[in-house]
Amino acid sequence: MDSQTQLTAEELNEIIQLIYTQHGYDFSDYARSSLLRRVARCMAIAEFKTSYELKYNLINDKSFFAWFLETLTVNVTEMFRDPIFYKELREKVIPTLASYPIIKVWHAGCATGEEVYSMAILLQEAGLLSRTKMYATDLNPVNLERARQGIIPLKLIKEYTTNYIKSGGTNDFSAYYTAQYDNAIIHKQYREGVVFARHNLAVDQVFNEFQLICCRNVMIYFNQELQNRAVHLFHDSLSPLGYLAIGIKESLLFTDIKEQFEAISPLARIYRRKK
Amino acid sequence: MTKNSVDIVVIGGSAGSIPVICELIEALSSPFDFAVVVVIHRSKNVISEMEQILAVKRKEIMVKEPDDKEPIQKNCVYLAPQNYHLLIEETHSFCLDYSEPVSYSRPSIDVTFESIAEIYTEKAVAILLSGANGDGSHGMAEIIARGGIGIVQEPSTAEYPVMPQLSLDANAAAKAWTPAQISAYIHTLNV
Numbered sequence: 001m002d003s004q005t006q007l008t009a010e011e012l013n014e015i016i017q018l019i020y021t022q023h024g025y026d027f028s029d030y031a032r033s034s035l036l037r038r039v040a041r042c043m044a045i046a047e048f049k050t051s052y053e054l055k056y057n058l059i060n061d062k063s064f065f066a067w068f069l070e071t072l073t074v075n076v077t078e079m080f081r082d083p084i085f086y087k088e089l090r091e092k093v094i095p096t097l098a099s100y101p102i103i104k105v106w107h108a109g110c111a112t113g114e115e116v117y118s119m120a121i122l123l124q125e126a127g128l129l130s131r132t133k134m135y136a137t138d139l140n141p142v143n144l145e146r147a148r149q150g151i152i153p154l155k156l157i158k159e160y161t162t163n164y165i166k167s168g169g170t171n172d173f174s175a176y177y178t179a180q181y182d183n184a185i186i187h188k189q190y191r192e193g194v195v196f197a198r199h200n201l202a203v204d205q206v207f208n209e210f211q212l213i214c215c216r217n218v219m220i221y222f223n224q225e226l227q228n229r230a231v232h233l234f235h236d237s238l239s240p241l242g243y244l245a246i247g248i249k250e251s252l253l254f255t256d257i258k259e260q261f262e263a264i265s266p267l268a269r270i271y272r273r274k275k
Numbered sequence: 276m277t278k279n280s281v282d283i284v285v286i287g288g289s290a291g292s293i294p295v296i297c298e299l300i301e302a303l304s305s306p307f308d309f310a311v312v313v314v315i316h317r318s319k320n321v322i323s324e325m326e327q328i329l330a331v332k333r334k335e336i337m338v339k340e341p342d343d344k345e346p347i348q349k350n351c352v353y354l355a356p357q358n359y360h361l362l363i364e365e366t367h368s369f370c371l372d373y374s375e376p377v378s379y380s381r382p383s384i385d386v387t388f389e390s391i392a393e394i395y396t397e398k399a400v401a402i403l404l405s406g407a408n409g410d411g412s413h414g415m416a417e418i419i420a421r422g423g424i425g426i427v428q429e430p431s432t433a434e435y436p437v438m439p440q441l442s443l444d445a446n447a448a449a450k451a452w453t454p455a456q457i458s459a460y461i462h463t464l465n466v
C-alpha cells in the first residue's frame with residue numbers, strides 16, 4: 001500500500017455498510033481490491049490510523065463525507081481523452097446519428113464534464129449539436145457543479161489541443177473557449193444544451209432513451225456483478241441500433257449480455273445494440 | 276515445493292529487466308499449469324512494443340494485456356497495461372485501477388505483488404528483477420509473509436542492481452538467484 005494504513009476486508013465491509021446507512025451511497029458492489037486501496041488512501045491523507053477514526057468521522061462530521069466522497073472516487077478526466085476514440089466516433093458513429101431528427105446522448109459518470117464538451121464539439125462540427133439533447137450524470141454532486149461551469153485550467157489546454165488534433169479535429173481549438181486569467185471557459189453553446197443531473201449507476205434506473213451512451217472509465221471501479229447490471233441498464237436505455245462506448249481497457253465480454261451488442265470499433269470499445 | 280502448488284508467477288522489473296523477462300518467458304514450456312503476470316515500468320507514452328517483443332519471441336505463448344475484470348487463466352502471460360495499477364479480485368480476475376502512481380510508478384510492482392499475495396497466498400511466486408528504484412520490496416515482503424516464494428535477481432547480474440538489492444536487504448527470506456537459476460526454476464514448474 002502507498003500508505004502504512006492497513007485495512008482488513010472485514011473493516012472495509014463495516015465502512016461500506018456505514019456509508020450506506022449514514023449517507024445512502026451503495027459501494028457494496030464496487031471492486032473490492034481497488035476500493036480497499038481507495039479507502040486506505042483516504043485514511044492516509046486524513047491521517048487516520050484506525051478504521052475507528054474513519055467511522056467516527058463518517059458518522060459525526062457532515063462536511064467530512066463530501067471530502068471523503070471526492071477523494072474516494074477517481075475523478076481524473078481529460079478533453080478528447082484517448083483521441084482514437086473520438087476519431088472512431090467521428091468516422092463511424094456521428095455520420096449515422098445524422099439520420100435521427102432528434103439525437104439523445106447520455107454521459108454516465110461524466111466527472112467534471114470534459115468528455116461532455118468534447119462530444120458537444122464533435123457534434124457541432126458535424127452540424128448536429130442543435131438537434132442533440134445531452135444528459136450528463138454522475139454520482140458526485142461536486143463533480144456535476146464543476147461540470148456545469150465549464151471552466152478548465154488554462155495549463156491543460158495545450159494537452160487538450162493536441163488530443164483534439166489527434167482526434168481528427170481541424171479547427172482552431174481556441175475557438176471553443178474564452179481565456180480568462182488562468183482559465184479557459186468553454187463557450188456557452190456547448191454547455192447550455194446539457195442537462196447535468198445526479199444518477200447513481202448502482203441503484204438508479206432507466207430515465208430516457210438514447211442513441212449514444214458513453215460510460216467510460218467508470219465501470220472499472222465496479223465488480224463483475226455491478227458491471228453486468230450497469231450494462232443491462234445501458235442496453236435498456238438504448239434505442240435499437242444505439243451505441244454504447246466504454247473505456248479503452250473495459251470490455252463487455254465478461255457480461256452475460258454481450259450477445260446483444262455488436263462491436264463496431266473493437267479498438268475504441270464502441271458497441272452497437274442489436275435490434 | 277511441487278509443481279501443483281503454484282498457481283501464479285508474478286515478475287516485476289524496471290530498467291534493464293526486459294532481456295531477463297524474455298529469457299524467463301523462453302524458459303516456459305507451453306502448456307504451463309499456472310498464470311504469469313509481468314509488471315514492468317514503462318515510459319509514459321510509448322505504445323507497448325514490449326508486448327510485441329515478447330509475443331514474437333515465443334509464438335506459441337500468448338502474451339496479452341488484460342482488460343478490466345478479465346478472468347485469469349493458466350498457460351497465459353499477462354502484461355500489466357501502462358498507466359494502470361493491476362490488481363486481483365477475489366474471483367481471480369484482473370482489476371485495473373487508475374489511482375495515483377505509487378512511488379512515481381503506475382503500474383506499481385508493490386501494488387500487484389501485494390494484491391497477488393492477498394489472493395493467492397502460498398500459491399504465488401514473485402520474481403523481482405533489475406531496476407533503479409525501490410519498487411517491489413514491500414510487495415515481496417507480503418508475498419513471503421503469506422507463504423509464497425520470493426525470488427530476487429542476484430544484484431551483481433542485474434544491469435541496475437538497486438531494486439533487487441533493496442529488496443534483498445528488506446527480505447532475508449528471498450532467494451538471490453541468477454537469471455539462469457531463475458529460468459531453471461521456472462522450467463521445473465512446467466514438468
Ligand SMILES: C[S@@+](CC[C@H](N)C(=O)[O-])C[C@H]1O[C@@H](n2cnc3c(N)ncnc32)[C@H](O)[C@@H]1O
Nearest residue numbers: 074077109111138139140200201202216217218
Ligand atoms: C474516472 S471518472 C470518468 C470520467 C470520464 N467519463 C472519462 O472517461 O474521462 C469516473 C467518474 O465516475 C463517477 N462514478 C463512480 N461511481 C459511480 C456510480 N455508481 N454512478 C455514477 N457515477 C459514478 C465518479 O464520480 C467519477 O466522476
